[in-house]
Amino acid sequence: xxxxxVIIALVTLLVWHYLHMRSVARKFxxxxxxxxxxxxxIIGDSLLFLGxxxxxxxxxxxxxFERFGNVYHAWIGPYSIxxxxxxxxxxxxxxxxxxxxxxxxxxxxxxxGAGLLVVAGEEWRVRRKMLNPAFHIKLIESFxxxxxxxxxxxxxxxxxxxxxxxxxxxxxxxSDMAVCTIFETTMGFKPDPxxxxxxxxxxxVHDFIFNESERLVKPWLLPRxxxxxxxxxxxxxxxxxxxxxxxxxxxxxxxxxxxLEETNNNATQTGDVDDKVSGPKRQNFLExxxxxxxxxxxxxxxxxxxxxxxxxxxxxDTSAHTLCYVLYLLSRHPDxxxxxxxxIFSLYAIDSERSITMQDLSKLKYLECVIKETLRVYPIVxxxxxxxxxxxxxxxxxxxxxxxxxxx
Numbered sequence: 001x002x003x004x005x006v007i008i009a010l011v012t013l014l015v016w017h018y019l020h021m022r023s024v025a026r027k028f029x030x031x032x033x034x035x036x037x038x039x040x041x042i043i044g045d046s047l048l049f050l051g052x053x054x055x056x057x058x059x060x061x062x063x064x065f066e067r068f069g070n071v072y073h074a075w076i077g078p079y080s081i082x083x084x085x086x087x088x089x090x091x092x093x094x095x096x097x098x099x100x101x102x103x104x105x106x107x108x109x110x111x112x113g114a115g116l117l118v119v120a121g122e123e124w125r126v127r128r129k130m131l132n133p134a135f136h137i138k139l140i141e142s143f144x145x146x147x148x149x150x151x152x153x154x155x156x157x158x159x160x161x162x163x164x165x166x167x168x169x170x171x172x173x174x175s176d177m178a179v180c181t182i183f184e185t186t187m188g189f190k191p192d193p194x195x196x197x198x199x200x201x202x203x204x205v206h207d208f209i210f211n212e213s214e215r216l217v218k219p220w221l222l223p224r225x226x227x228x229x230x231x232x233x234x235x236x237x238x239x240x241x242x243x244x245x246x247x248x249x250x251x252x253x254x255x256x257x258x259x260l261e262e263t264n265n266n267a268t269q270t271g272d273v274d275d276k277v278s279g280p281k282r283q284n285f286l287e288x289x290x291x292x293x294x295x296x297x298x299x300x301x302x303x304x305x306x307x308x309x310x311x312x313x314x315x316x317d318t319s320a321h322t323l324c325y326v327l328y329l330l331s332r333h334p335d336x337x338x339x340x341x342x343x344i345f346s347l348y349a350i351d352s353e354r355s356i357t358m359q360d361l362s363k364l365k366y367l368e369c370v371i372k373e374t375l376r377v378y379p380i381v382x383x384x385x386x387x388x389x390x391x392x393x394x395x396x397x398x399x400x401x402x403x404x405x406x407x408x
Contacts, residue, residue: 014041024073025073028082033069033073036072044074044078044079046075065085071086081385093386106222107222115307115309116131116307127294130289130292130299134288141358143185146181147181147356150177151356154174170327171324175205175206176193178315179201179316181316181319182311182312182315182316182319185285186284186285187256188256188286188287200244201244204241205316208245211234211237212238245312249309250301252286253301285307285308286308290304321380325374325377326374329377336370339366343367344364347360
């Protein structure tokens with residue numbers, strides 16, 4: 001009897017899902033929005049992405065846009081998604097759609113915890129207000145010496161391999177530099193790239209990003225149990241990396257909290273943004289978290305860990321990849337490389353050893369254009385997802401609240 005009820009329930013669910021998918025398809029078809037021809041129940045259009053590697057995934061997306069237009073509808077598993085590559089939609093979606101899709105937050109929460117990238121609504125507003133001082137322009141400018149020091153260290157490490165004959169992978173060097181910079185600017189901790197513990201931490205970051213990014217392009221790996229069953233080795237590596245990073249952060253948090261207690265929190269005199277940024281002692285990201293409160297209570301170690309992990313993952317990986325792309329494009333365009341070099345040389349021809357300043361950066365207009373063009377050609381975040389809380393109309397198309405919108 002029980003088995004019969006289960007079968008009836010499953011059949012009813014499948015029929016409802018089929019009718020729902022059919023109704024959605026009709027609504028979009030009536031508005032001139034195309035969709036893939038073979039959409040299956042439950043899995044939707046996931047077969048279009050089956051077996052694709054990280055490099056093949058964006059190529060498939062590009063081909064689908066070329067085939068179905070700049071706006072088309074698809075199903076990824078049970079989720080209805082509108083794929084958008086049209087600037088006319090961007091303004092409305094990014095302005096009015098605040099909520100993030102469950103798919104995105106689910107993966108991000110497992111990757112970086114409940115940090116600022118994941119939380120939403122009132123919790124996001126509280127966190128954002130708390131962390132605003134960490135993104136103050138004066139605070140960022142105050143770290144120019146740190147940026148300069150780690151850049152010089154990177155140059156010295158690369159020079160050891162630049163013999164003009166052999167090739168080597170520059171990403172590990174640039175990634176180490178990015179992680180070191182993030183650590184010193186966010187936590188006041190100056191790691192040694194050759195230190196064994198830091199090498200383990202850096203390796204854990206790389207393993208975690210590599211393994212978890214696979215799940216973003218393979219929907220069947222999204223459920224944790226499926227990831228465990230189908231990619232057990234990667235699952236174990238990610239779990240071990242997470243545990244090591246948490247332990248590493250915990251040691252730093254405890255040490256920094258003890259330092260702040262010993263100095264009686266001299267760095268926070270009035271508690272407002274300007275004092276935190278321009279007070280007698282420069283406060284970094286971790287110090288701001290340790291001296292802040294949520295609902296009148298000190299920020300918990302779990303929240304601090306999640307925010308630190310978010311900063312390390314988001315800051316180091318994006319910076320490292322952007323710099324790699326910049327160097328790659330400069331190598332492919334020698335004329336652009338020469339112009340960028342001459343611009344830099346004009347500032348440091350007299351004294352090449354002097355430290356760089358914010359005033360110097362403001363004069364590097366051509367190099368700034370190179371970086372911006374790199375970000376346009378190779379965007380680090382190629383797509384983002386949003387969900388509307390109410391129906392919106394763009395031109396003649398009605399964007400419904402029940403759908404996810406991914407902007408490319």
